[in-house]
Amino acid sequence: MDPDANQLVERARGGDRAAAAELIGLFYERVYAFLRRLAANDADAADLTQRTFGRVWQALPGFAGRSSVASWLHSIAYHVYVDWRRADRHTEPRSHEWWAARPAPEATPDEIVAHADLASAVYGSVDELEPDLRHTVQLHYYQDLTLQETADAMGVATSTVKYRVRQALAELQRKLTSQRTSPMPPATSRML
């Protein structure tokens, strides 16, 4: 994906609107999904996506190609989200129910039934993580970025991302273990 994306960026820098449209088509879903998870709100996510791409066009001449286009876009999206949250003083969104209401579309009903409780608990626990850990998990697992790309997007070292991933997994494991010991109403019942 990235070699094509690099060519698209280079063409867009030369003023090619078609390349810019292709670039949007290539990445806007991922950017929206990332911002949707961060903002926990459809309207805010769409607004932030538009702001992100607006800033992408401004930053286009400065893109040196040292990182991948995906990590560059996610970095811009992440900073747009941080600026938005600071400027409008939004609180950290915590959306338990969103995950329960939106199971993976490709999953079969049996898989949904089998994994619904675990998935709901995992996603809910992710939402309860500290912001740095949560954003790392979202970029690395939800957005399918590599550790290097995640580090580029967040502006930290790769070793920091590795540490945060390990810490997040340990924290999730601890939370799930404690939830299993203290019985909670299953997510399937909440879905129903």
Place this chain on the structure above:
Amino acid sequence: MSTMEQEIENVLRSAPKPTPPTGLKGQLIAQVRLPAPRAAVPPLAGSLAPANWLRRWWPVLVPAAASLACAVGLTMQQVEIHSLQQAIQALPRDAGGRATVPSAPAAGTNDAPAGADAADRTQQEVGRLKELASQLAAEVAQLEQMRGENAKLRTQVAAPPAGLLTPEETEELAKAKERAESIGCINNLKQLGLSVRVWALDNGDMSPPNILEMTNEMSTPKILLCPADHGRQRADTFASYTPANCSYEYLAPSTPETEPNRVLFRCPIHGHVCLSDGSVQAEVAKKHPDWLVQRDGMLYLHERVQPPEAVPVPGNPPPADPNP
């Protein structure tokens, strides 16, 4: 990685993707505001164009270029130094060659007047050098004589003959020397008494069990040797100190400092005694031995001492009378 972590990772990777609302893509495309294309747009890093390559590698290239320039400069300097050394080595040979050049035709032509002149000059030079050598030999002999006289004078100064002083003067000199040694001995005892008092202040008003215990309170081990005691050697440091380096008798080890007329130290040569209160009584043991009384294994100055030789010690009162 544990099974549960693996399971969590799988769940995280298969998380549902939020789908963007319809029409968002169209809005984004409509909002595209591309910057005006510049004449020379820097290409991306992957394209490895020269300008970008230079921008990427300049932090390495600049030190490398500086190092290369330094290396070139050093090499040029070395070459120059080498050439200068060769030139310097060649100089004596040239000078030698030039020096032999004028003599060669003289030898070759067998010019008689020139040869005679040269021989005369050589003879004159030899004569002058011989004269100079004789002068130097005379000066050396004179210096040797002066050195001998100096040595003789030194020995005379170091040990003046007895004939130079009258017997009265010699006696006075000996007395003055004895008196100076006695005063030095009193000074030593005064310092020892002060050291004992300082030690006692820090140790419950008890005198030290031996002299070595109060080395911290003493300024130097020199004060342990009476100036008139020529049979002992002075210890330079407390590390090398032995009882053989001490002239004085320590008579009151580990006793309370409650009785001021107890004798702490006694000089067996001069008879000076140092009392517990820090005062020093001169020549008591020699001139008034009856004033010293032994009681319970200790020596006390029994009578109130006001001898004419008593040394007034500023700041220290005379020993108190135990029986007023």
